[in-house]
Amino acid sequence: MHKRILVVEDEASIREMVAFALRKADMEAIHAADARAALVAVADTPPDLILLDWMLPGMTGLELARRLRAEERTADVPIIMLTARGEEMDRVNGLEAGVDDYVVKPFSTRELIARIKAVLRRSQDDDATGSIEIGGLRIDGPAHRAYAGDVQIEIGPTEYRLLHFFMTHAERVYSRAQLLDHVWGGSVYVEERTVDVHIRRLRKTLEPFGLDGLVQTVRGSGYRFSATP
Numbered sequence: 366m367h368k369r370i371l372v373v374e375d376e377a378s379i380r381e382m383v384a385f386a387l388r389k390a391d392m393e394a395i396h397a398a399d400a401r402a403a404l405v406a407v408a409d410t411p412p413d414l415i416l417l418d419w420m421l422p423g424m425t426g427l428e429l430a431r432r433l434r435a436e437e438r439t440a441d442v443p444i445i446m447l448t449a450r451g452e453e454m455d456r457v458n459g460l461e462a463g464v465d466d467y468v469v470k471p472f473s474t475r476e477l478i479a480r481i482k483a484v485l486r487r488s489q490d491d492d493a494t495g496s497i498e499i500g501g502l503r504i505d506g507p508a509h510r511a512y513a514g515d516v517q518i519e520i521g522p523t524e525y526r527l528l529h530f531f532m533t534h535a536e537r538v539y540s541r542a543q544l545l546d547h548v549w550g551g552s553v554y555v556e557e558r559t560v561d562v563h564i565r566r567l568r569k570t571l572e573p574f575g576l577d578g579l580v581q582t583v584r585g586s587g588y589r590f591s592a593t594p
C-alpha cells in the first residue's frame with residue numbers, strides 16, 4: 366500500500382515540488398491549499414501523515430494542527446510542520462499542539478522525504494507496540510499509560526514518550542543527541558540538557574515504586590533502560 370500524505374500548503378509551486386518528490390518516493394500526495402480544504406480531505410479517509418505549512422490563509426497551520434489533534438479520527442495522524450526561518454520561536458507552541466517534527470524552508474526534498482520516513486516509522490512502531498512489561502514496569506502503548514504492578518503511574522507526556530522509547534529499545538545505550546532525535550523528533554531548538562531534565566523527572570516519577578533504577582546513566586555515553594542493575 367502506498368502511504369498517503371496530505372500536503373497542506375497555499376503556495377502551489379511548493380505543493381507541486383513536494384508532490385513530485387513524494388511520487389518519486391512511492392508515496393501518494395493529496396493536495397490542500399488551505400485549512401478548509403484539509404479538513405474536507407481528512408473527513409473522508411485520514412491520511413498516513415500530514416505535511417502542514419505554518420503560514421496559511423485563514424486558519425493558521427498551528428490552529429489546524431490543534432484541531433486535528435482534538436478530533437478522534439485524526440488525533441494519531443503524524444504531523445510535520447513546514448516553517449519559514451524566523452518562525453522558530455513559535456515552535457514551542459507547535460510541540461504543545463502535538464506536532465511530530467519540523468522542516469524549515471527552504472528545504473531539500475531529499476531531507477523532507479527522510480523526515481517523513483522517520484516519522485512514519487516511529488508511528489508504526491507505536492501501533493505495533495501494544496503492552497510491554499520490563500522489570501515490574503508496564504506500559505500500555507495504545508492507552509499511553511504506565512503501571513507499576515496494578516498501580517497506574519501519574520506521568521507527564523514527555524516522560525511517557527521517553528519511557529515508551531526506552532521500553533521499546535531496552536538494553537541499548539543512547540546518547541543525548543540520539544534521544545533527542547528519537548523522542549523529540551530531532552527538533553533543533555531543544556538542547557541536549559533538556560534530555561537530562563526529563564530523565565530526572567522520569568526517575569522521580571518511578572522512584573516511589575522503586576523502579577527508578579531501570580533508567581541508567583552510562584558514563585560518557587548517555588542513558589540505557591535495563592532491568593539488570
Ligand code: CA
Pocket residue numbers: 374375376418419420421
Ligand atoms: Ca504559506
